[in-house]
Every structure is written in C-alpha cells, then in structure tokens.
Amino acid sequence: MPAGRAVVPGDPFSPSELSRIDWAIRNAETLSGLAFSVYVGASEADPRRYAIRLHAALDDPAGSVLVMCDPAFRALEVISGSRAKRTLDDIECGLAVASMQSSFVAGDLVGGLVLGIQQLGEAARSPRTLHSTAT
Amino acid sequence: MLVPLETLVGWPVAPDPPLTHVLGLLVGLPLLVALIITLLGKASSLAKAGRGSSSTSTGTPSSAGGATDPVWLGSAPESKELTEGTTTQAETGGASARW
Numbered sequence: 001m002p003a004g005r006a007v008v009p010g011d012p013f014s015p016s017e018l019s020r021i022d023w024a025i026r027n028a029e030t031l032s033g034l035a036f037s038v039y040v041g042a043s044e045a046d047p048r049r050y051a052i053r054l055h056a057a058l059d060d061p062a063g064s065v066l067v068m069c070d071p072a073f074r075a076l077e078v079i080s081g082s083r084a085k086r087t088l089d090d091i092e093c094g095l096a097v098a099s100m101q102s103s104f105v106a107g108d109l110v111g112g113l114v115l116g117i118q119q120l121g122e123a124a125r126s127p128r129t130l131h132s133t134a135t
Numbered sequence: 136m137l138v139p140l141e142t143l144v145g146w147p148v149a150p151d152p153p154l155t156h157v158l159g160l161l162v163g164l165p166l167l168v169a170l171i172i173t174l175l176g177k178a179s180s181l182a183k184a185g186r187g188s189s190s191t192s193t194g195t196p197s198s199a200g201g202a203t204d205p206v207w208l209g210s211a212p213e214s215k216e217l218t219e220g221t222t223t224q225a226e227t228g229g230a231s232a233r234w
Contacts (some may be wrong), residue, residue, distance in 0.1 A: 018208065030148075037210050038208040057212035059212070060210075078231075079229040085229075087221070090229065097232045111156045
C-alpha cells in the first residue's frame with residue numbers, strides 16, 4: 001500500500017466524507033506537527049494490540065497518532081507514539097475518544113472521526129513561545 | 136368558500152371555483168410539496184443504498200467497515216503485512232473505547 005493519503009478501493013465512504021476526514025487530518029497535522037493516520041476496518045480479537053502493530057508499521061511511529069476504528073467490533077483505539085505523547089497525553093486522548101464514542105453511538109461514524117481528529121489536533125497543538133531572545 | 140367574501144358595489148360577481156380546483160389547492164398541492172420535501176430528505180440515503188453502503192454515516196456503523204476493505208487515511212504503512220514491531224505498549228500512549 002503506498003504511503004500518503006491512500007484510500008483502498010471499495011471503501012465505505014463517499015468522496016465528500018473522505019474529504020471531510022482528510023481535511024480534519026490535514027488540519028490536525030498543521031496544528032500539532034504530528035502525523036495523523038486513520039484506519040477504519042477490521043481488527044483482531046485484541047484491538048489494542050492490533051492498533052499498536054498498525055501504528056508500529058507507520059513511517060514515523062514515534063511522531064504519529066493513529067485512530068483505529070473497527071465498526072464491526074465497535075472498537076475504537078487511539079495510539080500515540082513516544083514523541084507524540086509528550087504533547088498529547090492519555091487524558092486528552094481519552095477526551096477525544098469519548099467525543100468520538102458519543103458520535104458513534106448516535107450512528108455518525110464520519111462526524112465522530114472528524115470531531116475526534118480535530119480534538120486531538122487541538123490538544124497536541126504546540127504551545128506558542130512568547131519569550132523573546134532579545135534582552 | 137371558507138371565508139365569506141363580499142363583492143364590492145359595481146364589481147362583477149366572481150364565479151365560484153369548481154370543487155376539484157379547491158381540493159387541488161387545499162389538499163393536492165400540500166401533499167405534492169410534502170412528497171417533494173420527503174424525497175429530497177431521503178435522497179442521500181437512497182443514493183447510498185444504491186451504492187450498497189446505506190449506513191456509513193446514518194445508521195449501523197457495523198457495516199461501515201465490517202465486510203469491506205479497510206480504509207486508510209493520512210499516512211499509511213508501506214506494507215499491508217503487519218509484523219510484531221519493536222513498539223511496545225509502554226512506549227505508546229492513547230486511549231481505548233467500545234461503543
């Protein structure tokens with residue numbers, strides 16, 4: 001599978017839904033400087049373990065955040081790499097997961113993903129340095 | 136007529152419209168408008184049903200990724216084959232949920 005904004009043929013999303021998710025990813029990446037990936041599909045019996053394996057297969061796992069959603073098993077996982085979790089802690093991930101979960105329960109898969117990715121990007125936003133080097 | 140109307144002095148008496156016209160205006164036209172609005176509201180779901188993915192964003196998420204190929208958005212791994220990487224649970228952060 002090529003790297004980049006790849007979409008496997010036969011995906012369940014309409015082009016407008018894909019563009020909404022893609023926009024959220026790009027926005028989150030711009031805000032945070034981290035790489036965001038979204039995987040929607042089947043996982044394994046242990047979704048967390050599977051998500052970690054998916055995350056480890058990314059180009060830059062340390063600076064990446066993976067959102068894995070398995071609609072069949074109703075499993076949602078957010079994995080942040082070792083560098084990413086310095087700015088995106090587990091509490092913030094948990095809040096984003098809760099937001100996504102609420103939308104998923106309501107049946108809005110795309111809206112939940114967009115909301116969650118935006119929230120993760122905002123939470124991982126690098127703080128602007130206000131110090132001046134000039135004395 | 137529903138409202139008794141008065142013809143002004145010097146004006147010709149207006150003929151009563153036929154019953155079919157009255158029924159068409161008071162019943163037929165609202166039904167037609169309601170039908171059009173309903174169809175417009177259901178157009179997106181009908182279009183998705185035609186494509187075979189009726190519940191991606193509207194209802195049961197279980198069919199969104201269950202039987203179809205997985206979808207990757209953002210940066211995706213080079214290879215489809217997943218191996219046990221060197222990343223451990225302790226090195227990664229994040230959160231989990233079920234719904």
